[in-house]
Each structure stands twice: as C-alpha cells, then as structure tokens.
Amino acid sequence: MQIKKPGLIPRYVQPIECVLQLEHSSKWPSDLEALCHIKTSFYLEISKMLKKDHKIISHVTPDFIDVFFEGLVFRYRLSIPKEIALMKKMSTETGLTCYRESLESAHMETSLNIMPKVMGALKGVQSLYPSYGPGTALIKRWLRSQLIDDYYFPDIVVNLLNASLYINNVFIQSNTPQMSFLKFLKFFSEFDWNLQTVLVNFNDDITNEEISELESKLQQNRAGYPPLYIIMPFDQGLSVFTKYVPTKEILNRVKQLAKESLNFVNNIIIKQNCVGIKELFIPNFDGYNVLIHLRPLLNPRRHEQILFTSPENRIVVEKYSPGNDDKLPIVDFNPVEKYLTTLRNNYGKYAIFFHDSFGGNTIAVLWNPKVFETVDFKVSRVNAGMLVDGKIVFNMEAVIEDFYILGKDLVKTIDKR
Numbered sequence: 001m002q003i004k005k006p007g008l009i010p011r012y013v014q015p016i017e018c019v020l021q022l023e024h025s026s027k028w029p030s031d032l033e034a035l036c037h038i039k040t041s042f043y044l045e046i047s048k049m050l051k052k053d054h055k056i057i058s059h060v061t062p063d064f065i066d067v068f069f070e071g072l073v074f075r076y077r078l079s080i081p082k083e084i085a086l087m088k089k090m091s092t093e094t095g096l097t098c099y100r101e102s103l104e105s106a107h108m109e110t111s112l113n114i115m116p117k118v119m120g121a122l123k124g125v126q127s128l129y130p131s132y133g134p135g136t137a138l139i140k141r142w143l144r145s146q147l148i149d150d151y152y153f154p155d156i157v158v159n160l161l162n163a164s165l166y167i168n169n170v171f172i173q174s175n176t177p178q179m180s181f182l183k184f185l186k187f188f189s190e191f192d193w194n195l196q197t198v199l200v201n202f203n204d205d206i207t208n209e210e211i212s213e214l215e216s217k218l219q220q221n222r223a224g225y226p227p228l229y230i231i232m233p234f235d236q237g238l239s240v241f242t243k244y245v246p247t248k249e250i251l252n253r254v255k256q257l258a259k260e261s262l263n264f265v266n267n268i269i270i271k272q273n274c275v276g277i278k279e280l281f282i283p284n285f286d287g288y289n290v291l292i293h294l295r296p297l298l299n300p301r302r303h304e305q306i307l308f309t310s311p312e313n314r315i316v317v318e319k320y321s322p323g324n325d326d327k328l329p330i331v332d333f334n335p336v337e338k339y340l341t342t343l344r345n346n347y348g349k350y351a352i353f354f355h356d357s358f359g360g361n362t363i364a365v366l367w368n369p370k371v372f373e374t375v376d377f378k379v380s381r382v383n384a385g386m387l388v389d390g391k392i393v394f395n396m397e398a399v400i401e402d403f404y405i406l407g408k409d410l411v412k413t414i415d416k417r
Contacts, residue, residue: 009297009298009299009300009335010300010329010330010333011300011301011303012300012301012332012333012334013073013329013330013331013332013333014073014331014332015066015073015074015075015331015332016072016073016074016075017075017077017115018074018075018076018077019076019077019078019079019111019112019115019116020076020077020078020079021079021112021116022078022079022080022081024081024082028080028082030082030086031086032083032086032087032089035080035082035083035086036062036083039062039078039080039083040060040062042078043060043061043062043064043065043076043078044060046058046065046076047059047060047065050067056068056069057326057327057328058328059328059331063077064076064077066328066331068326068328068329070320070322071320073328073329073331075331077111077112079112079116083108084105084108084109084112084113085099087102087104087105087108088100088101088102106240110235110240110241114234114235114240115156117234118156118159118160118232118234121202121203121233121234122159122163124202124203125166125167125202128166129166129173131174131175131176131177131179131180132162132163132166132174132180134177134180135162135174135176135177135178135179135180135181135184136158136159136162136180137177138177138178138180138181139158139162139180139181140155140158141281141358142181142185142261142280142281143158143254144356144357144358145280145281145282145283145306145356145358146253146254146257146283147283147354147355147356147360147364148250148253148254148354149340149355149356149357150357151245151340151344152245152246152247152250153245153246153250153254154241156241157228157230157241157242157245157246160198160200160230160241161184161187161188161198161230162180162184163200164198164199164200164230165180165183165184165187167199167200167201167202168199168201182262182265184258185258185261185262185265186258186262188254188255188258189255189258189259189262191255193227193228193229193251194222194227197214197215197218197229197231198228198229198230198231199211199231200230200231201231201232201233202232202233203233205233206231206232206233211231214231214237215231217237225239226239226242226243226244227242227246227247227248228242228246228251229242230242261280264279264280265277265280278306281306282307283356283360283362283364285362285364288354288364288365288366288417289351289365289366289367289416289417290351290364290365290367290400290403290414290415290416291362291363291364291365291414291415291417292362292363292364292403292407292411292414293361293362293411293412293413293414293415294336294361294362294363294407294410294411294412295361295409295410295411295412296361298335298336299335299336299359299360299361300333300334300335300336301334301336301357301358301359302359302361303359304358304359305356305358305359305360305361335410336355336360336410337357339363339406339407339410339411340353340355340363343363343403343406346402346406347384347399347402349368350368350371350384350394350399351365351366351367351368351371351399352365352366352368353365354366367396371384371394372394374388374391374392374393375391375392376390376391376392377391377392378392384398384399386398396416400414400416
C-alpha cells in the first residue's frame with residue numbers, strides 16, 4: 001500500500017447505512033443481471049432528482065447511492081424481495097430448478113431484510129430506556145480497547161446482548177450508561193453460552209412455547225448451533241448474527257476480560273480513585289508475539305484514542321453550515337482497516353491479528369502454535385515455510401518481511417517479542 005501524500009489522509013467518514021425496501025411486483029425481471037441493472041438505474045434517477053429538486057449531493061455505484069445531507073453521509077441500498085430468490089435459484093444436472101442458500105444470498109437477506117427490522121426494534125428499546133445507547137457505546141469502547149474488533153465480535157451482537165439485559169430485566173434497571181456497562185461486564189463474566197441462550201424478545205413476539213422448542217433443539221444438538229446463540233423474532237431461530245463469530249476462543253477471552261475488569265472497578269471504588277477508570281479503555285500489549293506500529297498520520301481515526309495527545313483537534317460535533325462549494329467527502333476510507341483485512345486474508349491461518357478500531361496505531365499479532373510444528377515437505381505447505389533438512393519449518397522472518405511489504409509507507413516499525 002503506497003501512499004504518496006501521507007499528510008493528506010482525511011478523517012474517517014462512516015456512512016449511515018439505510019435500506020429502501022420496494023414492494024413485490026410481477027413486473028420485476030426474472031433475470032438477476034437485469035434486476036441489478038434496474039437497481040442501478042434507480043440509483044441514477046434518485047441522484048438526478050436529489051440534485052435537480054433539492055440541490056443535494058450524491059454519488060452512485062452499482063450497489064448503493066451515497067447521499068450527503070446536512071453534514072452526514074447516508075448510504076442507501078435498494079431491497080427487492082425477488083432478488084434474494086433469484087440469487088438462490090440454481091439448475092441441477094438434470095435441468096431441474098432448485099433453490100439453495102449461498103453466502104451471497106444469506107448476506108443480502110441479513111443486511112437488507114433482517115437488519116432493518118432489528119435496528120427498528122433497537123430504536124424502540126432506546127426510546128424506552130435512554131441509557132441503552134450510551135451504555136452500549138461504552139461497552140463497544142471497552143471491547144475494542146481490548147483489541148477485539150468488529151471482525152471478531154460484531155457491533156450488532158453487542159447491541160443485541162445489551163438489549164437483552166434491558167428487555168429481560170436481568171438486573172435492576174440501569175438508569176445511567178455507567179451502570180449499563182458494569183451490568184454487562186457482570187452478565188458476561190457469569191454467562192455460560194454452552195448451556196444458556198440469549199433471548200432478545202422484542203415486543204414479546206416469540207411465544208413461550210416457541211422459546212422452549214428452540215432451547216430444546218439447542219440442548220439436543222449443541223454442536224449444530226453457534227457458540228453464542230441468540231433468539232430473536234426476525235430470523236426463525238437461526239441466530240444469523242452469530243453464525244460464524246464470535247468463536248469459542250473469543251468468547252472465553254471476553255469472559256476472562258470481563259471478570260478482570262470488574263475486579264479492577266471494585267478496587268477503584270474501594271480506593272476511591274475514579275481517575276484510574278480510564279485504564280479500562282487503554283489497550284494492553286503484553287503477551288503478544290509481534291507488534292506492528294503504524295504511522296499515525298496515515299490513520300484517519302487516530303483522534304478517537306483515549307490517549308490522543310496530538311495538538312490536532314479531537315473529533316467534535318459541530319453545527320453543519322452549508323456552502324456553495326460543498327462536496328461529497330471521501331467515505332469509508334481507512335487504510336488501517338484495509339491493511340488489517342489484507343493481513344487476515346493472507347496470513348489468517350498463521351496468526352491472529354488484534355487491533356483497537358477506535359484509532360489504534362498498533363496491530364498486535366499472536367502466532368498460531370501449529371505453525372511452529374515441523375512437517376514433511378509438501379508443495380501445499382511451502383507457503384510461509386522454508387526447507388531445513390528435508391522438513392518444512394515456519395519462516396517467521398519472511399512473514400514479518402511480508403508484513404512490511406504489504407503495509408509499505410503505512411507500517412512504521414515491527415517489534416518481535
């Protein structure tokens with residue numbers, strides 16, 4: 001990743017995801033490619049109307065339209081019910097038509113059908129319990145400062161876990177974000193996901209009989225369900241948001257971190273030293289094998305760090321003042337995130353990569369213990385290895401050199417522990 005002007009990296013602008021759901025109609029084409037072209041033409045027409053009638057700036061891609069309105073960027077995607085069915089449509093060798101779920105169709109159904117319903121229900125929780133939103137934000141800040149990012153523990157899962165505490169009245173009602181955060185730590189430190197489910201029953205849409213049936217199926221075939229199983233009204237008991245992550249290893253780690261954090265808070269209360277609470281939200285890099293230090297000027301979210309000491313201004317919320325020269329900002333551009341994704345895609349079987357997504361300038365690396373096992377020579381095992389006495393040995397130096405090459409200009413230094 002070569003960046004010629006490191007001083008010009010803009011601050012991170014995250015789009016607000018929105019979905020426009022269109023109604024069923026027999027007029028929609030039955031060809032998937034034609035349907036995609038129609039969606040793009042819709043985006044183009046919407047963009048023209050926004051500019052002509054409302055002087056609103058937008059940007060169109062084949063998959064979405066970004067709309068710049070009052071200082072915020074809204075990313076709209078069109079949802080056409082027929083599209084998901086067409087993505088599942090397949091032909092067998094005998095010419096028969098069948099429907100099978102694919103990763104693409106499952107992702108689309110989750111993001112365009114299930115997610116809007118969940119977000120609407122969570123908005124209802126926020127209306128009933130004002131401390132829910134800020135409390136959830138504190139939980140995410142704590143979790144990310146433990147170097148567990150959205151890749152290992154998605155934001156939506158945090159939202160649902162905390163919502164379950166409010167809906168089910170697990171503890172005395174939280175009136176402040178701080179209490180919400182502490183109750184989440186207590187809940188997670190005691191929760192046994194092997195035996196228990198997380199129930200998020202919005203508006204009591206799921207009956208007691210349905211809940212009992214889902215819990216019974218879980219007990220009968222625990223291995224067939226995700227490690228963290230969430231029951232909610234919108235996915236027919238599939239727990240779509242935890243299907244792949246978090247894994248058992250991450251859940252164990254978060255549980256241990258929650259226990260230690262609670263003990264830390266108890267000690268602070270006993271000593272009456274509230275200033276020390278900030279340490280809960282500062283990453284600890286002890287115990288990692290490799291630390292990849294990044295250049296702060298190339299990190300568009302560096303201002304979000306707790307320990308940010310640069311004379312640059314932190315991120316502040318200002319009243320938007322429209323101007324004649326308004327332009328759509330660079331949206332969702334984060335070189336650090338791109339680099340982290342590249343590392344995980346290429347070296348995910350050799351190492352685990354941890355990062356504080358709230359402006360962290362360091363990526364922590366833990367080697368997979370299996371990489372240090374000496375194995376017999378095979379062409380399929382040559383990657384990341386070197387030949388020593390007829391055996392394949394893990395070539396750590398070469399892999400670390402690859403980290404440098406992939407992060408050219410972005411990587412400042414790499415420390416081996």
